[in-house]
Amino acid sequence: MYVILDIETTGGKFNEEGITEIAIYKFDGHDVVDQFISLVNPEKPIQEFVVKLTGINNKMLRNAPKFYEVAKRIVEITKDCIVVAHNAAFDYRILRTEFERLGFDFYRNTLCTVELSQNLIENQPSYSLGKLTKSLGIPITDRHRATGDALATVQLFKLLLEKDTEKTIIQNSVKYFDRRLEKEKLKNLIDEIPDTLGVYYVHDSTGKVIFIGKGKNIKAELNNLFIKTSRRAVKIQERASTVSFNKTGNELFTRLKYYLQLDKISPKFNFKKKLKINEENFNNDNFIIFDKGREVEEHAVILIENNIVTSYGYINLAHQENNLEILKSVLTKIENKEISKTIIKNYLKRSKVQKIIRF
Numbered sequence: 008m009y010v011i012l013d014i015e016t017t018g019g020k021f022n023e024e025g026i027t028e029i030a031i032y033k034f035d036g037h038d039v040v041d042q043f044i045s046l047v048n049p050e051k052p053i054q055e056f057v058v059k060l061t062g063i064n065n066k067m068l069r070n071a072p073k074f075y076e077v078a079k080r081i082v083e084i085t086k087d088c089i090v091v092a093h094n095a096a097f098d099y100r101i102l103r104t105e106f107e108r109l110g111f112d113f114y115r116n117t118l119c120t121v122e123l124s125q126n127l128i129e130n131q132p133s134y135s136l137g138k139l140t141k142s143l144g145i146p147i148t149d150r151h152r153a154t155g156d157a158l159a160t161v162q163l164f165k166l167l168l169e170k171d172t173e174k175t176i177i178q179n180s181v182k183y184f185d186r187r188l189e190k191e192k193l194k195n196l197i198d199e200i201p202d203t204l205g206v207y208y209v210h211d212s213t214g215k216v217i218f219i220g221k222g223k224n225i226k227a228e229l230n231n232l233f234i235k236t237s238r239r240a241v242k243i244q245e246r247a248s249t250v251s252f253n254k255t256g257n258e259l260f261t262r263l264k265y266y267l268q269l270d271k272i273s274p275k276f277n278f279k280k281k282l283k284i285n286e287e288n289f290n291n292d293n294f295i296i297f298d299k300g301r302e303v304e305e306h307a308v309i310l311i312e313n314n315i316v317t318s319y320g321y322i323n324l325a326h327q328e329n330n331l332e333i334l335k336s337v338l339t340k341i342e343n344k345e346i347s348k349t350i351i352k353n354y355l356k357r358s359k360v361q362k363i364i365r366f
Contacts, residue, residue: 008034008035008036008087008088008089009033009035009036009088009090009091009118010031010032010033010034010084010085010089010091010115011034011091011092011160011161012030012031012032012090012091012092012098012153012157013092013093013153013156014026014028014029014098014102014153015029015057015061015063015153016049016057017051017053017054018054018056019051019054024049024101025049025050025105026047026074027047027049027053027057027061027063027068028045028047028063028152029044029045029077029081029153030042030043030156030157030158031043031044031085031157032158032161033084033088034091034164041084042084043077043081043084044153045071045072046063046067046071046072047068047071047072047077048068048069048071048072048073048074049074050073052065053065060151061151062151062152063152074109078105078106078109078111081102085115088115089116089117089118089181090102090117090118091117091119091120092118092119093120093121093136093156093160093163094119095117095118095119095121096117096119099117099184102115110238112238112241114184115184116183116184117181117182118177118182119180119182120163120164120167121134122180123164123171123177123180124167126176126180127167127170128143128166128167128170136156136159136163137150140162140163143163143166145159145162145163145166146159146162147159189244189245192247193233193244193247196233196247196249197229197230199250200225200226200229201225201226201254202224202225202226203224203225203254204222204224204225204254204257204261205221205225205252205253205255206220206221206225206252206253206261206265206268207219207220207221207225207228207251207252207253208250208251208252208268209229209246209250209276210247210248210249210250210251211247212246214248214249216272216274217243217246217247217274218232218243218274218276219269219272219274220232221261221262221264222261223258225252229250233247239276242276243276256299256300256301256302256305256307256321257298257300258354258358259307259350259351259354260298260307260319262350263347263351266280266346266350267341267342267343267346267347270343270346271343282346282350283349284345284349285348285352285353287352288314289311289314291365292311292313292314293311293313293365294364294365294366295308295309295310295311295334295363295364295366296308296311296363297361297362297363297364298360298361299361300321301321302323305321305323306322306323306361307319307321308320308334308338309351310334311351315344316341316344316347316351317335317338317340317341317344318335318338318341319338319347320337320339322334322337331366
């Protein structure tokens with residue numbers, strides 16, 4: 008499905024133009040099945056040379072809808088369609104710019120009838136819309152008005168579809184802005200992650216961690232992140248180059264690792280979560296927490312000495328469990344002891360672990 012469109016603008020500096028008129032014809036390859044035509048109040052003056060060219064002046068647009076009032080209709084009529092225009096780069100840029108001003112990411116694939124005509128209708132003295140359509144016998148009324156130019160482009164595109172007998176030139180000329188390559192990249196990243204309890208890390212092209220996530224099923228959590236359309240999620244998706252992960256084996260270790268590494272790494276795209284510190288002491292000064300590990304017969308271990316969380320890690324041998332000095336050498340030291348203590352105390356209030364050994 009295609010949408011063939013033409014846009015008239017105020018003129019002015021690059022990316023500062025405003026839309027004054029838009030005409031969109033939804034085209035199924037044979038017939039126009041829907042259309043949207045409207046003047047648009049650009050909320051800025053029109054350049055004098057543009058007034059002379061189009062005949063559209065500021066007074067005509069005084070009561071016209073502003074872009075935000077027609078934006079929803081434009082999104083709806085162009086959804087799942089390829090945008091076709093004569094010099095599509097210009098029209099698409101103008102649309103993208105208007106939507107960016109509204110804080111909306113507008114992505115559509117495009118086809119340019121100038122480029123297609125150069126491939127399929129050779130040896131023309133000019134490929135401007137007016138001269139090309141005249142040489143091809145395509146009538147055009149209201150030149151330099153959105154409706155007239157868009158309707159002429161519809162007829163031109165019909166001709167180009169006929170001339171593309173192998174049905175490959177048009178297909179190969181589509182410029183993809185719908186993030187299909189990015190989506191393929193994200194799918195491959197998701198495929199590399201297991202559906203297990205743990206913590207995952209999204210890295211940019213330099214290897215820097217830009218986001219940390221956690222969950223009972225980190226593959227599902229990563230997938231949820233990569234299908235979100237919020238501005239923050241899209242920025243993560245655009246920058247994601249690799250993803251690494253840690254299996255944790257249990258919910259307590261998931262929370263502990265997640266918050267400790269948020270504190271240490273401070274990834275750019277994580278919300279700054281302020282954990283309310285619990286300053287209460289444990290009921291005992293010295294004890295070891297044992298919980299489910301990542302594999303069968305493995306234990307997750309947290310060591311508390313003098314009411315301070317000192318280290319954590321995994322063991323799978325009985326003599327490691329029964330020898331405190333060996334245990335200390337195996338476990339990883341914890342830097343932020345306040346966060347660790349708060350997480351553990353909050354968890355123990357609501358949940359059980361496999362066992363606790365006091366010493």
